[in-house]
Amino acid sequence: MTTQRRTEHIRSGHSRARQIPLTPPAWLLNGLRPSSAPVPWAAVVRAGIALSVPLAVGFALDEPEYGALVSMGALSGVIGDTADAYRMRVLNIAVPQLFGAAGVAVGTLVFGHGWLAVGVLTLVALVSGMISSIGSVASVSGLLLLLNAVVGAGLPMPRPWWTAPLLLTAGGLFVLVLSLAGWPLRGRQPERVAVAAGYRALADTLEAAGGPDYEERRREVTQALNQAYDLVLGRRALVHGRSPSLVRMLAQLNVLIPLVEGAPAAHLRGRPLPPEIPAAVRELAAAVEDGRTGTPVLDLPPPHGQSERAIDAALRHAATIVHLAEPRMHNVDDRLGRPAALGIRARRAVRDMMFSRASWRYGIRLAVCIGLAQVLVSVVPIERSYWVALTVTFVLKPDFGSVFSRAVLRALGTAVGLVLAAAVLAEVPRGWWDVPVMAVLAALIPAFSAKGYAFQTAAITPVILLLSDLLNHQGFDLIRPRLLDSLIGCAITLVAGYLLWPESWHTRIGDRLADTVDDAARYVQRAFGTDHPDTEAGLRAARTARLQARRRIYRDLSGVRTEFQRALTEPPPTGARAAAWWPLVVAVERIVDATTAARVRVNHGADAPHRDEVEAAVRELHGLAEGVRASRTPAAVRGGGPAPAGREDSVLAPVHQEIAAARAIAAPAD
Structure with a gap:
């Protein structure tokens, strides 16, 4: 395949027909398109049981408020119940529950204390944001820490202060017990x-x-x-x-x-x-x-x-x-790829969190938005005001996807969820009928969560409103404040958490792509390095190094693809810029594939490429990376010298062709 045809083939994977006038923008359609992920039926059953049983026990003991709090804790466990391995489920559910218990305890202690509550929740938001940068389990832990602190500071909780943390934790542990039920049989x-x-x-x-x-x-x-x-x-x-x-x-x-x-x-x-x-x-x-x-x-x-x-x-x-x-x-x-010991990883995580600019940036963004939300509801009387901060917390999670699209999708999902919640609160009498209704609504959460963020929001909204009604007895009157507070929270996030931070809409996807091109250059060098170990141990070490490099580059490519797919859901200019660079992402993947194929051919009898040929390919990739790093759009990439040359029968010939195609994409002809 010629370079021109190869380039056109890569571009064709991205080309789309022009949008019909008045159709929704592509970034919104991408967010509303349901994922093809299968429905986790076991999680569906667990969710229905985990949230309905505590309500039944609460009604049986004539303590429906206690049952609602346990179900709230179970809701957090259901949202975090995403791991496959049983040991990982312990981490994914139990660890966040500890942070959630600490959060609701802090919130309960500052409930009704005015500006003290504003300051404490702002500080909790800073800590929550910094914790969230460590990893997936820490991200959920930081989320629950802030969410439960907001709930504790916004809702009257049973006395003494430790009652709510205990009940919420009991709900999370109930989900954990249900999740681990099959461990003895299929550990x-x-x-x-x-x-x-x-x-x-x-x-x-x-x-x-x-x-x-x-x-x-x-x-x-x-x-x-x-x-x-x-x-x-x-x-x-x-x-x-x-x-x-x-x-x-x-x-x-x-x-x-x-x-x-x-x-x-x-x-x-x-x-x-x-x-x-x-x-x-x-x-x-x-x-x-x-x-x-x-x-x-x-x-x-x-x-x-x-x-x-x-x-x-x-x-x-x-x-x-x-x-x-x-x-x-x-x-x-x-x-x-064996990970380090748990203690070593914990120390590294804390060090990275404390000295990471990204960690501080996100923590400060979240703290600013939560602080503004709490100041607003302290100055302006807003019904059910804690929903404003809850909305900010859910939306301002960049590790969950685009902040802008999440704000829009949350507003849409909340509106759909409120329609369902309105029907439930208007037609279902408070009492034992809430138990079967909760079983059905809770089962929808994991089923809809697998389809996308807007679907998850639509499923969670009626569950939270039903539980809130059991605590506040406001019934249908919860609907209007819930929608208004969600819209206010989305607006605060869009302005203070997105538009006022240039890094949100001046995305660094070009820098990330350039780093990946540099990694591809190092992979080529590693695959055909000039060192030739003459001992068996040296050969094994060289092979292990190549395998490590191969696994690292493919994992990085997967991360880059995910990051670009998130950027594509942003409105212009970020989405347009990601769309312009997207063909080069595909081209880099092809370069890595061609390099792997060439290494396999050499391992099974083909002539190894000459050192000069390898170095020329490496130089060209590094030059391409510098061009991408210095440019805002592919058309701005210029220079880099002639394309790397090599014999047509060389094992690196496909690599040269893919590099030439990448150059043509990055710097199209005028």
Whole structure:
């Protein structure tokens, strides 16, 4: 494929027909389009039970307010119940509950204290924002810390002060107990399922090799491997070498890497692989999931060419390891990504939080918005005023997506949720009828959360209003204040948390993309480095370094793609700028794929590229990165010298072609 055709092919993946006049903007349509993620039926059942049972117990004991508080705690647990592995569920649910209990305790102590409450909630917002920058569990913990502090400061809670924290924590722990109910029977099943999913995603990729669906399948492999490694290595960080089952699963993951590396080489051939190859990989996936051992039986056709030989050798080795009952420790290389000890990671996280400019920026933004919200409701009488700060907290979560689009989507989702809540509050009498209604409404939360933020908001709104009604007995009168407060909160977030911060709409996506191009250059250098170890230990170290670099660059590419997809949901100029750079993201992915394929060919008999050819490709990529870093739009990228040259029969020829295509995208002809 010529450079021009290759460039046009990359651009065509982004090109779209012009919008019909009066149609909603693309960034809004993207947010309203439901995700294709499957409905988590087990979580649906747990949510219905977790929020309705406490209400039933509260009515049975003639303490409906206590039951409502326990259900509120369960709601927090349901929202955080997103992990697959059981040990991760303990972290995802239990740790945030501790922060939530601390938050409601602080809020309860400052309830009714006017400006003291304003100052305390502003300080809590700063801490919450800084905590949220550490990681996913910390993000949920910071969210619950602030949310519960706002609720405690805005609603009268039972006395003494520790009653509300205790009841909310009880609700979260109830969700945790329900989530861990299957642990004794299928304790390691989530990890095995994740490893098997990696094999199945690879089978789909090999089946798509040489066809138009390959790139999408390759991205799915990256996501599946990231998920599997995170689960297995996260569990292994706690038990290390004392668990043979985890050693076996990590060995099964590691032997998948050579097969993953062979996929780009097979794709660049331009023709499909024999169907027996993806079928054999799917059979290995079933063996991993079922825990089968024994002697593997493979019926593979004779390989033809370097790419097929690479896949054949990797597949036979993987089959041997998958079916071993007790893999030896030399098959397990933790250097591919084993995390540090928990204490070390905690110290690093605290250090990074305290000395990170991004952490302070987000903490200050959140504190400013919460402070403004609390000052406003202290000066202007607003019914149910704590909803304003709650809305700010939910919307101003940049790690959850675009702030601007979240504000708009939350307003729309709240409006839809209020319609449902109005029907419930108007037609359902307060009392035992609330229990089955809550079971149905709560079950909708995980089902709708899987479809998108607006859908999640629409599902959560009637649940919160029903619980608030049990605490305040305002019934249908809650509807209008809820909508007004949500709109005020969205407005504060858009102005003080978005428009007044230039970094929000002068996004640094170009810098992130430039860093990734530099990483691609280092990957090329690592894959074809000039050092040639002459010892077996040196060869193993070099191979491990290449595998680390390969896994790192593919994980980074996945993160860049996610960041750009979030930026595409922003209104102009951010969304337009992300759309302009998007074809170059695809081009960099192709460069990395071509490099991996070239390394596989060299490993199986092809001539290694000359040092000058490698250095020319590396220089060109670094030059492209500098051009991207210095430009606001692709058309502004200029120069960089002539495209890297190489022999047509060189293994790096596809890499040169992809670099030339990337240059054409970044600096189109006038």
